Amino acid sequence: MTTSFKLLPGDDPRIAEILALPESPSFDCKRVGSVDSALKAAVAFANGDGGVIAMGVEDASKATGRDRLYGLAEKPEALAELQRHLAGRVVPPLPAPPIVELPCVLRDGSAGQIALVSIAASTAVHSIQDGGTYIRVRNISRQLAAAEIIELGLKRGSATVVEAPVAIPFDLLETTAWRDYRRQRELTRPIDEQLRLLGLAKQDAAGAWRPTLAAILLFAEFPGELTNSKYAIRLFHYRGFQIEYTANTNLVKPPKTITGPILAQIRDASRAVLEELGSGVQVTPAGFELAQQYPVRVIREAITNAVLHRDYRLQSDIHIRIFANRIEIESPGSFMAGVTPANLREAGSRPRNRVLVAHLREFPEPPNLDAGEGVRMMYATMEQNLLYPPVYQTEADLGREVVVVKLLNEARVSAWNQVEVWLREHGSIGNVDLRSILHTDSHAKASKMLTRWVEQGSLTVVDPTAGNRNRRYRLASIGDRMQTLTSLFSHRPGKQP
Template sequence: MNETELLDILARGEDSRHQFKANISNIDALAAELVAFANSGGGVLIIGVSDLGEVQGLSAADISRLNQLLSNTASQSVRPPIHPISLNIRTAQSLVMVIQVPEGLNRPYTDAQGRIWVKSGADKRHVTAREEMQRLFQQAGLIYADEVPVASATVANIDRPALEEYFENRYRQPLEETGPSLARLLQNMGLARDGVLTLAGVLLFAKKPERFRPAFMIKAVAIPGGELHETRYLDSEDIFDRLAGQYQRSLAFIKRNLHHVQGDQGVNSLGILEIPEIVFQELLVNALIHRDYFISAPIRVVVFADRVEISNPGHLPNHLNVEQIRYGLSNMRNPLLASHATHLLPYRGLGSGIPRALNACPRLELVDDRIGNQFKAIIPRRAR
């Protein structure tokens, strides 16, 4: 970074990637800034500048002291330690120190008191909500939502016929002929832990899973216009079920609220769906398997007059972006669910679902809303 680049940043003001400080003398204050950047994609801390972006400058003694403070803070007051890079830039007014903080590879980072800080706009905030902490650990691969036990769900809540059918289809062996007890078998499959069902066990095989996790359902609505705030609807359904049932019922909801067109079919044909069915098969499966189950919110399916929208709680995980998933790159947020879903849903786990949907519907729009913390697929309908 040179002076011209620095002045350009100062002219634009503070944001989530750039923080200005006139000076810093407190090791805890510096640690909080470093931790927030490391947990939030990295950024630049500029010292010697007012909040308004006016250069106030630093003395040579300030620069020496700040370098020592930075070294001590990054190695002793940030856990795990990070490795920021400092750069001293001479402006027409005075010296300014620029500290570049890379995105942390071992998130979440904490300060010496064990507090987790993240960026919130141009400021930072202390993370206290359990769900947000869980998501940070999830991003680091330290915890997966589908492996977490659901305290009130026990082995007795398993829908045994559904499990027996799955087991025989997958392993070609009746469930009753296996050696271990049901509790041990479920634990071996990752569906229970010490007699308590994991989230995967609840979502895949529990009787009435909505008793334990009512938010993990699909809200489906068909609206005659193009805005969500329409005063009436054509069809509506709250879909509570196991994952396989949610998939089947939400696909049926979409199909019954779309038109069928004759196309090249004969006059006596029922016609073909205005949007290829495979588009919804792939998008619904991806929503159910890859949603963020640390967010207590439903998947939303809305059939508008001109489009269909499928909104999924949680933006794309880690560094994954829309362009990457267009070409088949994937990152499993719920590996346990994914491993079982290949035998329950039309899912292969190869990252090929989105490319198939795009091939069938090139105008499909994918939106990774990181501020709203959701992923949305927008499927345009045929003009009539």
């Protein structure tokens, strides 16, 4: 990271990087006199994707350069006070965060320290007792209204709409799906009584027993139509590599709508995708034939995840789009709190709708429902078939509250394996680095490969304003700013209190 700040003897090298970072959804600067303000930022980070607070550092809008370094001595007890508040005033409490103190020369020329406080993303929604609930909006911590707090809990997965009662007659759920489920579990009671005992019926505000949305999704023949909602899967098959928004659409055939109980949706959508791919080839706009060879297990797992982990509060169907070189599966919602494209492979997916997962297990021949293992299987299977790994995009990438997984119908070139190792070690790569890896002097060859990886979603540009020769690239699954912040906590000397 480039900066005009001049390091002095006694400055930790990270000081220059910290002063160059703008405040953002994942980074904030606080003087230690404002512990309450730091507490709000900590809660906002926990309610989002996590972040780092630089304590002892003035806001960049109020001072510049070394004049921002007030240090911890301004209020020596501030860090301990912040930790007490995280445990005692925050509901539910936040664990003690990692803290790194960095030596530096302060604004008055004396020796001192600042501190970096790392707040992890939480799976819960946190509030300050008598102080409100906060989220990060750009570079500020904004307090939420009561309705927004409920919405945040649903979005992050700490609550789910599928457990709410719905005013639908019980007899509309006596379907083939219910009979299969009842037979498998050897249930004999009437459906209304049985669903109450299974936790799939609850009392509404008037005290009447109603089936939950989960019961409707599991058993109803037309769950979306019954609830006036969008709970179906839409399948689109396109010629070529992109959607053409013209009068002469590039759809291979009219879109297909797949509805029914969610287990039937998973099975029918998987079958429909495989039928679309059944010819094995597709002709590109340039007239070339592309063989489409996706691992069946990966397709089924991606569809299963989309159905089970989607956010059913959002009025949108799941969209599956087949192109000549990829399949895209778009699911309404976001990852569960604490899960990101960067850690998904290691962490695995976390079920948003646990009740659906629990009851799908009880059907005859259920899909794979092992928490987290399916995602790891997808990565491993694509790798075994010499294909690029799945590419995940979220609201941060697309500007819409969706999760999109792209399965690329392209063989991994051997260079990619080396590039991936380089990126996980160094964070970013440039044309010169790639030429060194490839043992080539051709700037054009390296540039073409980098451009291709960006177009397919494997890489993203770190600094779009830089010239081609100086441009840097990173893995698309790793946020650049958070990667920088995380690096501040490792691989360099520092003091851990």
